[in-house]
Amino acid sequence: MTWRNDHLAYDWFPRPLPENIRLGPNVYIETSYIFAAFYSAMQPGLEMEEGSGAYALTCIATGPQAAIKVGAYTCLNGGSLIADDAIDIGAHCLLAWGSVVTDSITPRPGEVARRRRALMDVANDPSRRLPSIVDAKPVHIADNVWVGFDAVITGGVSIGRGAVIGCKAVITENIPQYAVAVGNPCRIVRYLEPDDGEDVRMAALGEFGLV
Amino acid sequence: MIVEPLPLLTPGKALEGDLYPGPLPQNIVAGENTRIDSGACFRYFRTKAPVGLRTGVNVTLWRTSFAVEESAIVEIGDDSWIANASLACSVRIVIGKRVFIAGGVTIADSDFHPLTPGARLLDSVAVSPGGDRSRRPLIEARPIEIEDDVWIGYNATILKGVRISAGAVIAPGAVVTANVPAGRTVAGNPARIVD
Numbered sequence: 444m445t446w447r448n449d450h451l452a453y454d455w456f457p458r459p460l461p462e463n464i465r466l467g468p469n470v471y472i473e474t475s476y477i478f479a480a481f482y483s484a485m486q487p488g489l490e491m492e493e494g495s496g497a498y499a500l501t502c503i504a505t506g507p508q509a510a511i512k513v514g515a516y517t518c519l520n521g522g523s524l525i526a527d528d529a530i531d532i533g534a535h536c537l538l539a540w541g542s543v544v545t546d547s548i549t550p551r552p553g554e555v556a557r558r559r560r561a562l563m564d565v566a567n568d569p570s571r572r573l574p575s576i577v578d579a580k581p582v583h584i585a586d587n588v589w590v591g592f593d594a595v596i597t598g599g600v601s602i603g604r605g606a607v608i609g610c611k612a613v614i615t616e617n618i619p620q621y622a623v624a625v626g627n628p629c630r631i632v633r634y635l636e637p638d639d640g641e642d643v644r645m646a647a648l649g650e651f652g653l654v
Numbered sequence: 655m656i657v658e659p660l661p662l663l664t665p666g667k668a669l670e671g672d673l674y675p676g677p678l679p680q681n682i683v684a685g686e687n688t689r690i691d692s693g694a695c696f697r698y699f700r701t702k703a704p705v706g707l708r709t710g711v712n713v714t715l716w717r718t719s720f721a722v723e724e725s726a727i728v729e730i731g732d733d734s735w736i737a738n739a740s741l742a743c744s745v746r747i748v749i750g751k752r753v754f755i756a757g758g759v760t761i762a763d764s765d766f767h768p769l770t771p772g773a774r775l776l777d778s779v780a781v782s783p784g785g786d787r788s789r790r791p792l793i794e795a796r797p798i799e800i801e802d803d804v805w806i807g808y809n810a811t812i813l814k815g816v817r818i819s820a821g822a823v824i825a826p827g828a829v830v831t832a833n834v835p836a837g838r839t840v841a842g843n844p845a846r847i848v849d
Contacts, residue, residue, distance in 0.1 A: 455673075456673070457673075480716075482657065502757070523757060523758070523808075525757070525808075541758060541809065543757065543758060543808040543809055543826070545808060545826075547807075549807055549823065549825050549826065549839070549841075550805055550823055551823070551839070551849060552821050552822060552823045552837045552838060552839055552849065553837070555803045555821045555837075558752065558754060558803060558805060559752050559803060562733045562734070562735055562752045562754060563712075563733050563752065565712075565714065565733075565735060566687060566711075566712035566733060569659035569660065569689070570657050570658060570659050570660060571660050571689055571714040571716065571735070572657070573714075573735060573754075576754060576805075577805075593758070593809055593827075594827075595807075595808050595809050595826040595827045597826060611809075611827065611843070612827075613809075613825070613826055613827035613841070613842075626843075627827045627828075627829075627841075627842050627843040628841065628842050
């Protein structure tokens, strides 16, 4: 796979793409505004494999030590990926508008001293990059997962292959493969037939002349 | 990595380098070192109050949408940090010090429309192209108060009349319809105390 970084013939937002992102062939990036709060200093801070895309008002926001991976043919359609540590999204995933995948862990009310300190420290940074205000734990989303609009997936969660996360669901625990998880608090309402074998995937790519 | 400063909030003047045209509203009082990313935040800032938005010192506003009606007022305390939240204010929204508000949050102090079906027939006509928005039926609104050191997670919703007391945590996705006691966590839709 060759990595390219020259995707934007036209951009309404007047910044270059970050130099530490690796984009595979046929990757779509709509605008560098997607990276307005991307502060990763990792090499690379983001990898997007072939055929994946970040559309519309997708937001990829990171602290300095975060690394994000997005698999082949995954569609980021206006949601947010927010990381201080790591987010790993597999291939063929669909993430809808308003969805949030974050490696942040919801704080306990008693941890107020840490939050106070972080908020008072950020005043000294003219760029207002929020220091680590809560703990972060990597998120792992397997291949072929569909995340519905406005859903939230929080730190430390693993979502199994083929799962579906309903719109506006809030996921704070691991979701098994092929599960359909909905609601807030979330519950699993059914399991899907695992009919997404490698033969089916090859046929799909072949359908469009991509193999 | 590109690191650009957020402009200081300058009432009555455009922000330097802003892609959004035009000056910021005049009726804002911003405490020292308050920074904001774009005048686009005030696209729907229609309040005629003498001070429609008042911020303390060191406040950070990043893609925050201030839809403030008529004579409504928004106040934000020192060291608070607000990402792309939607503040829809028709009476009053008061936010304390050191409050963190994540992306996707909606804070709305009114119902936007009346409840009863008959009044909604009238409202749908009043807001239509042939209607008159100054003659809408009564819409219930109650001020929102968020006290110091509150943490509000992604995609949460805070509805009218809610008081969130000091140090409380609003979990991501929570829909808050009732007061939250100090130092507790609420989660779920509707929000319930979980910690």
